[in-house]
Amino acid sequence: MQDRKRLEKGLADEAELARLTEDLDTMFELAREGESVLPDIEREMSSYSHRVEQLETLMLLSGANDGRSAIVVIHPGAGGTESQDWAEMLMRMYLRWAERTGMEAIVTDEQPGEGAGIKSATLEVNGENAYGMLQSEVGVHRLVRISPFDANARRHTSFASVFCYPQVDEDVKIDVKPEDLKVDVFRASGAGGQHVNRTESAVRMTHLPTGIVVQCQNERSQHKNRASALKQMKARLYEHEMEKKREAERKLEDTKLEINFGSQIRSYVLAPYRLIKDHRTKLAVGDVDRVLDGDLEPLMHAYLVWKKTGKTAGDDKDID
Numbered sequence: 330m331q332d333r334k335r336l337e338k339g340l341a342d343e344a345e346l347a348r349l350t351e352d353l354d355t356m357f358e359l360a361r362e363g364e365s366v367l368p369d370i371e372r373e374m375s376s377y378s379h380r381v382e383q384l385e386t387l388m389l390l391s392g393a394n395d396g397r398s399a400i401v402v403i404h405p406g407a408g409g410t411e412s413q414d415w416a417e418m419l420m421r422m423y424l425r426w427a428e429r430t431g432m433e434a435i436v437t438d439e440q441p442g443e444g445a446g447i448k449s450a451t452l453e454v455n456g457e458n459a460y461g462m463l464q465s466e467v468g469v470h471r472l473v474r475i476s477p478f479d480a481n482a483r484r485h486t487s488f489a490s491v492f493c494y495p496q497v498d499e500d501v502k503i504d505v506k507p508e509d510l511k512v513d514v515f516r517a518s519g520a521g522g523q524h525v526n527r528t529e530s531a532v533r534m535t536h537l538p539t540g541i542v543v544q545c546q547n548e549r550s551q552h553k554n555r556a557s558a559l560k561q562m563k564a565r566l567y568e569h570e571m572e573k574k575r576e577a578e579r580k581l582e583d584t585k586l587e588i589n590f591g592s593q594i595r596s597y598v599l600a601p602y603r604l605i606k607d608h609r610t611k612l613a614v615g616d617v618d619r620v621l622d623g624d625l626e627p628l629m630h631a632y633l634v635w636k637k638t639g640k641t642a643g644d645d646k647d648i649d
Contacts, residue, residue, distance in 0.1 A: 335396075335457075342384055345380070346380070346381070346384070349373070349376070349377050349380065350377075352373060353370070353373055353374070353377060356369055356370045356373060357370070382626075382630055383626070385630070386462075386626070386629065386630045386633055387458065389630075389633035389634065389636075389637050390458050390461035390462070390633070392461060394460055394461075394495035394571070395458060395460060395461025395464075396457060396458055396460075396461065397459070397460045397461075397495040397496050397497075398453070398454060398455040398456060398459045398460065398495075398496040399453075399454045399459040399460040399463045399493050399494065399495060399496060400451065400452070400453055400454075400493070400494045400495075400496055400561055400564050400565075401423060401451070401452040401454060401463060401466070401491065401492070401493050402449070402450070402451050402452075402491070402492040402493075402494075403416050403419055403420050403423075403447070403449065403450045403451075403452075403489060403490070403491055403492075404416065404448075404449050404489065404490050404492075405442070405446065405447070405448065405449075405487075405488075405489045406469070406487065406488030406489055406490065407488070408485075408487050408488070409443070410442060410443065410444050410445050410446060410478050411476060411478060411485050411487045412446070412487045412488060412489055413442030413443070413445060413446025413447055413448060414442070414445045414446035414477075414478070414487075415446070415470075415472045415487040415488070415489050416442075416446055416447050416448075416449075416450065416489040417442070417445070417446040417447045417450075418472070418621065419470060419489055419491065420436075420439075420447060420450045420452070421621075422620070422621050422622070422623055422625070423452060423454070423463075423466070423623075424436075424452070424623075425622050425623025426623035426624075426625050427454050427456070427459075427623075428623065429623045429624065430456065430462075431456065432454055432455060432456030432459055433453075433454070433455040433456060434452055434453070434454050434455075435452065435453045435455070435547070436450060436451070436452055436547060437451050437452065437453055437545045437547050437557055437561065438450065438451040438543075438544050438545050438546055438547065439451075439547075440518070441518065444478075445478070451543070451544075451545075451561065453496070453557075453561075455496075460493065460494075460495040460496070461633075462625075462629050463493045464493055464632075465625075465628065465629045465632035465633065466491045466493060466625075467491055467492060467493050467594075468490070468491065468592070468593065468594030468595070469488055469489070469490050469491075469592060469593040469594060470488070470489050470490070470491060470593060470594065470595050470596075470597065471486065471487070471488055471593040471595070471596045471597065472486070472487045472488075472489075472596075472597045472599070473485075473486050473596065473597070473598045473599065473600065474487075474598075474599035474600050475599070475600045484600055484601075488593065494564045494565055494567070494568040495564060495567065495568065496560070496564050497560075497563045497564050497567045503563040503566055503567055505536070505559070505562060505563060505566065509536055509537050509538055510534055510535065510536060510537070510562075511534070511535040511537060512532060512533070512534050512535075512555070512558075513532070513533040513534075513535075514529040514530070514531065514532055514533075514551060515529055515531050515533065516528065516529055516530075516531065517530055517531040517546035518531075518546070528551075529551065530546070530548065530549060530550060530551045530554055531544065531545070531546030531551075531554060532544060532545055532546070532551060532554040532555045532557075532558045533558075534555075534558040534559065534561075534562055536562060536565075536566065539566070539569060541562065541565045541566065541569065543558050543561040543562050543565060544558060545557040545558040545561065593608065594607065594608055594609055595607045595608060595628070596608065597617065597620075597621070598617075599617060603615065603617045604617065605617055605620050605628075607628055607631065607632065609632065609635055609641075610628075610631040610632055610634070610635040610641050610642055611641040611642050612627065612628060612631040612641075612642035613642075614627060614628065
């Protein structure tokens with residue numbers, strides 16, 4: 330059924346492009362006959378170009394796991410409240426992106442920061458191609474702004490890291506032995522009502538052979554939290570094995586991006602000027618607010634093109 334749905338969507342996309350092309354041909358014919366249709370042509374060309382870019386993005390998603398849903402983990406860097414607030418801004422950005430694209434995003438774990446922001450967050454993003462698209466976000470994100478927490482209104486630089494794992498379907502067998510798991514239960518923190526805070530419903534799960542740790546506390550039931558944590562663990566173990574294979578096969582070490590706070594993939598500058606720059610693709614976006622509100626399509630598309638072809642955007646190219 331999933332394959333059928335995918336093929337039907339492909340046919341529908343092809344029919345849509347054919348219709349749009351035919352409409353444009355008709356408008357050009359009217360223009361040649363002297364009709365005043367230039368504004369209509371400009372509007373339709375803009376819509377057509379945007380749709381072609383969307384379909385090109387889908388064509389670039391050819392990895393074995395690109396079509397899967399995703400699990401996203403966000404951690405602030407050093408810097409206390411500043412970085413924790415930045416991590417929360419990133420979490421909101423991805424939640425808004427999921428909403429804009431019609432995907433379902435669930436916050437399965439959120440550790441509040443001290444005073445503001447978050448110490449960590451885990452999101453489940455459910456939807457077709459979620460993992461393929463969100464791979465563009467893996468790495469360190471750098472924010473430069475006038476700090477809202479500094480009484481002297483000085484400029485601060487903050488960092489946060491983003492990880493992404495493909496969700497493992499039920500038909501993918503990941504052998505997790507019970508004796509390899511250490512499961513701790515504890516009382517959830519933060520909002521959630523008396524039931525959540527007074528019962529040991531939160532679950533922390535540790536995979537002893539690899540040291541991978543996941544936790545979930547968003548559900549009222551310990552049983553549901555345990556199931557969600559196991560789902561995350563399987564995804565993390567799957568990605569762990571895939572990463573080992575990729576590492577063995579990786580030929581171009583200079584394309585490897587380590588997750589540390591000296592190799593940011595993207596900078597978000599809010600002061601003294603406003604600009605977002607992806608350091609891999611060289612794409613610069615001037616509408617900072619739109620990106621932070623979840624409009625990540627241009628950045629994701631540029632990343633997929635760069636990953637597939639090695640081509641980068643112009644150093645001075647802005648998208649308004």
